[in-house]
Amino acid sequence: MISFDSITDKVRTGRRLSDSEALFLFESEDLLEIGELAAFANASKNGRRVYYNVNRHINYSNICVNHCRFCAFRRDAGEAGAYLLTLEDIRSRAEEALRQGATEIHMVGGLHPDLSLPCYEEMLRAVKAVSPRLHLKAFTAVEIDYFSRISGLSLREVLLSLKESGLDSLPGGGAEIFAPAVRSELCEEKISGDRWLEVMEEAHRCGFRSNATMLYGHLESHSDRVAHLSRLRDLQDRTGGFQALVALPFQPLNTQLHSDRNLRAGGVDDLKTVAVSRLYLDNFNNIKAYWVLLGEKIAQVALAFGANDLDGTVVDERIGHEAGAESPRGMTRDEILRLIGSAGKEPVERDSLYQEILSR
Amino acid sequence: MQSFLRKCAERLETGAPLNRQEALRIFVEADLLELGKLADGVRRRLHPEKIVTFVVDRNVNYTNVCVSRCRFCAFYRDEADADAYLLSQEEIYRKVEELVAQGGTQLLMQGGLHPQLGIEFFENLFRGIKGRFPEILNHSLSPTEISHVARISGLTIADALHRLKEAGLDSIPGGGAEILVDRVRAEISPDKIGWEEWSEVMREAARQGFPTTATMMFGSLERSEDIVEHLFRIREIQEQGGTFTAFIPWTYQPGNTELGGVAASGVEYLKVLALSRLVLCNIPNIQASWVTQGAKLAQVALYFGANDLGGTMLEENVVAAAGCSFRITREELIALIKGAGFAPAQRTTDYKIVQFY
Numbered sequence: 001m002i003s004f005d006s007i008t009d010k011v012r013t014g015r016r017l018s019d020s021e022a023l024f025l026f027e028s029e030d031l032l033e034i035g036e037l038a039a040f041a042n043a044s045k046n047g048r049r050v051y052y053n054v055n056r057h058i059n060y061s062n063i064c065v066n067h068c069r070f071c072a073f074r075r076d077a078g079e080a081g082a083y084l085l086t087l088e089d090i091r092s093r094a095e096e097a098l099r100q101g102a103t104e105i106h107m108v109g110g111l112h113p114d115l116s117l118p119c120y121e122e123m124l125r126a127v128k129a130v131s132p133r134l135h136l137k138a139f140t141a142v143e144i145d146y147f148s149r150i151s152g153l154s155l156r157e158v159l160l161s162l163k164e165s166g167l168d169s170l171p172g173g174g175a176e177i178f179a180p181a182v183r184s185e186l187c188e189e190k191i192s193g194d195r196w197l198e199v200m201e202e203a204h205r206c207g208f209r210s211n212a213t214m215l216y217g218h219l220e221s222h223s224d225r226v227a228h229l230s231r232l233r234d235l236q237d238r239t240g241g242f243q244a245l246v247a248l249p250f251q252p253l254n255t256q257l258h259s260d261r262n263l264r265a266g267g268v269d270d271l272k273t274v275a276v277s278r279l280y281l282d283n284f285n286n287i288k289a290y291w292v293l294l295g296e297k298i299a300q301v302a303l304a305f306g307a308n309d310l311d312g313t314v315v316d317e318r319i320g321h322e323a324g325a326e327s328p329r330g331m332t333r334d335e336i337l338r339l340i341g342s343a344g345k346e347p348v349e350r351d352s353l354y355q356e357i358l359s360r
Numbered sequence: 361m362q363s364f365l366r367k368c369a370e371r372l373e374t375g376a377p378l379n380r381q382e383a384l385r386i387f388v389e390a391d392l393l394e395l396g397k398l399a400d401g402v403r404r405r406l407h408p409e410k411i412v413t414f415v416v417d418r419n420v421n422y423t424n425v426c427v428s429r430c431r432f433c434a435f436y437r438d439e440a441d442a443d444a445y446l447l448s449q450e451e452i453y454r455k456v457e458e459l460v461a462q463g464g465t466q467l468l469m470q471g472g473l474h475p476q477l478g479i480e481f482f483e484n485l486f487r488g489i490k491g492r493f494p495e496i497l498n499h500s501l502s503p504t505e506i507s508h509v510a511r512i513s514g515l516t517i518a519d520a521l522h523r524l525k526e527a528g529l530d531s532i533p534g535g536g537a538e539i540l541v542d543r544v545r546a547e548i549s550p551d552k553i554g555w556e557e558w559s560e561v562m563r564e565a566a567r568q569g570f571p572t573t574a575t576m577m578f579g580s581l582e583r584s585e586d587i588v589e590h591l592f593r594i595r596e597i598q599e600q601g602g603t604f605t606a607f608i609p610w611t612y613q614p615g616n617t618e619l620g621g622v623a624a625s626g627v628e629y630l631k632v633l634a635l636s637r638l639v640l641c642n643i644p645n646i647q648a649s650w651v652t653q654g655a656k657l658a659q660v661a662l663y664f665g666a667n668d669l670g671g672t673m674l675e676e677n678v679v680a681a682a683g684c685s686f687r688i689t690r691e692e693l694i695a696l697i698k699g700a701g702f703a704p705a706q707r708t709t710d711y712k713i714v715q716f717y
Contacts, residue, residue, distance in 0.1 A: 029701045031663050032396050039393065264692075266699040267656030268663065297626030297657045304392045304627070326654060326686070335622075342625045344391060 004030060011037050011279060014044075019226050022280040026222035031268055038275035038306030045285055046308040050345040051354065052336045055104035055137075055312035056097035059319060060085045060123055064110025066142075068187035070176075070218055072254035072323035074110050084112065087126045094130040097315065101333075104312065104352045107138035108173060108319075117151040117158065121165035128166035135168045135352035141199035141210075142174035145191045155202045163206065169352055170203050172211030172246055178231055179224040186218060186257075193228075197235055204241025209353060211288070212242045216273055217265030218250040218257055225273070229280050236283045243354055244286035244309055247273045248293050253324025267298045271305045278306030286354065292317045295327050296339060303343045309350075310336055361389055365398070368638075372402055377595070377641050384588045387635045392627055399634035399665030406644065407667045411716075412697045413645075413707040416690065417466035417499075417671035418459040421678060422447050422485075426472025428504070430549035432538070432580050434616035434682040436472050446474065449488055456493050459674060466671065466709045467493075469500035470535055470678075479513040479520055483527040490528030497530045497709040503561035504536030507553050517564050525568060531709050532565045534574035534608065540593045541586045548580050548619060559597050566603040571710050574604045574643070578632055579612040579624030587632060591639040598642045605711055606645035606668060609636050610652045615683025623684075626657050630664045637665025645711065650693075651679050654686045659696045668707075669693060 002024045010017060025034055061084040064074040075082035094105055105127050127136055148158045176186060178193025203210055212232045216225055236242050249265040278287045289307035291299035292314055299310055315330035340347040349357045368382060386395060423446040426436035437444040456467055489498060510520035538545060540555035565572050574594045578587055598604050609632050611624040637646050647670045648661035658669060672690050694717045697704035706714040
């Protein structure tokens, strides 16, 4: 018989939670008790330290052959508002980022119908030419799979070739929710959950670290969330390549889903999802509260619910904001430091591989 | 600390009040979830029925002309400014009509300290509103405005309140409280009434049978001690016959103000909210402020002591002037209450349930 006490006992003695225990927590209304337990699990790994980094997002294109129904960012080629950054655009954004003290470029875009693998490699080289010290975290598993299909190369060949061109690590996007029934309603053209995991496994085997994400608050059930986290935990057991879990609340504005149903995760669900992720993913060191989608306020409060990473300065976020995110497009370091400090935590600037940056 | 918190929890369980030292220690030393759990315990004891209420209302700001010129305010204008305004009675009636059409029950009318508007202006306006919209509850004029109107009309506070009541004023909102410590007021709003006069208006309003509310604006220049003092002053007014139905803490919004600075964070808001629930054991309702905190944090606030989400506010201008413009529909409000595991109910100004959803 699962009870909050039995779960508490397991967490306090460092034992792994089962899927049904995670489900029990999702269904529970004891928000603050779950938060306390998650805070305990987090503190035993990370103490009072909360990570952030100084980074910049570059969305190289919003042109995408997929039509995911939760996405407000994509455009067809030729549609009003469609864009593709030139190499010069990318370079100048990277230069600006470097001047502002960024250590990381986060670069993702859509599945462009006309570009070839060498085009993407040129984007990587354009950033690296600005400074080899800029860490390049780029291309979701969905893009990597697409590159393999358009080039006829294997995943491994694509990944190694991108590595050669300067790719350092992979973000965690495109995971959405793995459950096939929901996934086909959300984004039927997108690669399956199995394939997403396969790409990540191969990336980890090629020596890349990556993040993992979960998009929630749309059509999925609590069981779907647990099943999603379970697949991530299994893969992490095999490879250890995931650095952080980022749970992303669906943003309904301007998407095709919004006109169907008036959906949006509340702050209570956001915090519970952070906390359950922390408790269930015992083999993930970092649970990120992505302030862009949670809003700065909930992201800060999430630091008391098991999160230990606030992401970064971001500077020019587009994907979440097209869908109505109410946060600013970027934050300054001082703003991030204040959020972490006024939550009673100790801010630690990290690099993209979670090494502390000691002095600037 | 743990044993101190346990002792406080046991005391609160029985309804025993905290003292100033205990409240300050909890506020400064307890972590967010410890404070939250204490406040949630008090909320459960006072509101075991798991209902979260809201009112359908409209903020009508009849003027932005104000001689007080508070340094934290982005809304006020001088009479000669190009964008100074005074709504006509017809404009106000039209706004109230829209409120009625949307099923609203409460009109919250506040403005500035206008140098030309004496008691007759408000008597006239309130009579006009009551005559046209008898079903609307008129919850208007903060103590600061009442004090100003009384002064420029040569009336005592008691006489001014009496005449406004006769004209149709039903209830008094607790605005203008800011921080009820004069040292802080001298810095952020030197020309506004002091804490004792604010209190005196509320005491007199209570004597005359008006329901009232109380607010606190924090996150400007006050210290933790000032927040605690504010809460205890509110509690003491209530003990001495006050009629506060609710307490509403909200955060200073620095945009476009003379005072500037940064807004209090989400964690700071939740801590103050929770502390309010702990100290104000004699005030039935604590409102979360979605206007300043957004829908997501307002929902979380329901676990940190709040049992009410205030109004739907078909219109809001003062906070928006400071660059903070969260909007929410009734449907969203209902969804977020349900999403937090509570039963949503529309209420009147005096907390009678209109309907459940």
